[in-house]
Amino acid sequence: xxxxxxxxxxxxxxxxxxxxxxxxxxxxxxxxxxxxxxxxxxxxxxxxxxxxxxxxxxxxxxxxxxxxxxxxxxxxxxxxxxxxxxxxxxxxxxxxxxxxxxxxxxxxxxxxxxxxxxxxxxxxxx
Numbered sequence: 001x002x003x004x005x006x007x008x009x010x011x012x013x014x015x016x017x018x019x020x021x022x023x024x025x026x027x028x029x030x031x032x033x034x035x036x037x038x039x040x041x042x043x044x045x046x047x048x049x050x051x052x053x054x055x056x057x058x059x060x061x062x063x064x065x066x067x068x069x070x071x072x073x074x075x076x077x078x079x080x081x082x083x084x085x086x087x088x089x090x091x092x093x094x095x096x097x098x099x100x101x102x103x104x105x106x107x108x109x110x111x112x113x114x115x116x117x118x119x120x121x122x123x124x125x126x
Contacts, residue, residue, distance in 0.1 A: 004104040008077065008122055009060035011053070017041060018099065019057035019118075027118040033098045034059050053122040062104045078105040078113050081120060090115040
């Protein structure tokens with residue numbers, strides 16, 4: 001079975017930094033390659049306290065049945081996001097993304113997932 005990457009992982013062992021929130025554009029800027037979270041990055045994130053997960057996006061291996069967003073066959077998070085984000089707010093084209101070949105959202109929703117990806121911020125309440 002092919003392993004997929006979650007583009008909106010909670011903080012957990014082996015998570016990597018995928019993107020950083022840009023307040024000017026109000027979008028996540030996806031990094032050219034995911035960056036392993038070392039002690040320096042961890043300390044920098046701690047500066048944001050409870051809001052730290054609103055400032056970054058993490059990636060990790062998709063947890064499938066160990067994740068509350070998994071319905072047994074697919075990730076329900078991206079479907080809900082696509083329902084909520086208006087067409088006019090979505091990206092017009094696809095930006096470069098190093099995890100696209102293994103991205104769970106892309107595997108399910110193709111380019112439509114990519115068009116909303118930069119608008120997604122992690123919600124710790126989910």
